[in-house]
Amino acid sequence: VSRRELGGERERLALRVRELESENRQLTARCLAAEMRQESWLAQYVSTVRLHSSLRRREVLTALEEIIASLVGCEEAALYERSADTLRPVAGFGIDACRLEVVRIGEGLIGRTAAERRVYVAPCGAGSEGAVTACVPLVLDGRLTGALALFRLLAQKPALNNGDRQLLELLSTHAAVALEASSAAGQAS
């Protein structure tokens, strides 16, 4: 085998190594993306089952608090329920709901998000204390029933990701259904 042929073979092998390295990077990225999707679906599945596992309002609120703390990673949140053209704070998770003010629909970040019926997620997580990290309008049959405001995240959670946004979008409908069903069941009994 000539020196020239050996040189050519070495170049071919070096090229193949670079191709394999590139394939490896792509596969790793796809694997990571698949893991993140799986994690997000898992959280959505667990949340759905937990929210609809009881018709007792106290249980539904506990499930909602656990989902926000353990699956989203938020330690301060509040639930608002609609009353005419306002949103009244009815439950606080990690904060006292009595400290929160009634929100007029269409005014302020929470009011506007509720009016637009679109999940809001702050681009870089919550800034100052009391700032809204995310706001989830609760919508049932196209009707606004309330809102969920997320304030401070856990220390180990710098910001919400795409998986969290998907979970919040799921909560927009499923928390609304679960809360409405528990209220109806409470009135019926």
Added chain:
Amino acid sequence: MARKKILLVDDSRTSLFMERMVLRGEPFDLLTAEDGLQALEIAVRERPDLVLMDIVMPRMDGLSALKALRARKETQNIPVIMVTTRGEGDNVEEAFASGCSDYVTKPIDPVELLSKIGNLVAQEVVA
């Protein structure tokens, strides 16, 4: 290889459900407890191969349960992974000082959890 027994301890039904889902399909038999006291009873009776335990719980918290596990001859060598939630830096230090094997934070990362459990269960097999 024999199936390993893992005891999951948390007062949050959502966290327990999530942990069960993450570990579903793995070669583990899962036991659950809702507080430290119940965990202690089950650990003594069932001798799990690993305990995954939340820190903040009613009746008996995770740190007290960890100390109690380490104090008993029949449970002192069971690996324990602590699950922490918020502002618990001191708790983590105390947990390691009390003999916990590792810790994870909420929200639980399934890949990280499986990796840590795998490491500890594998060590157990070697030992």
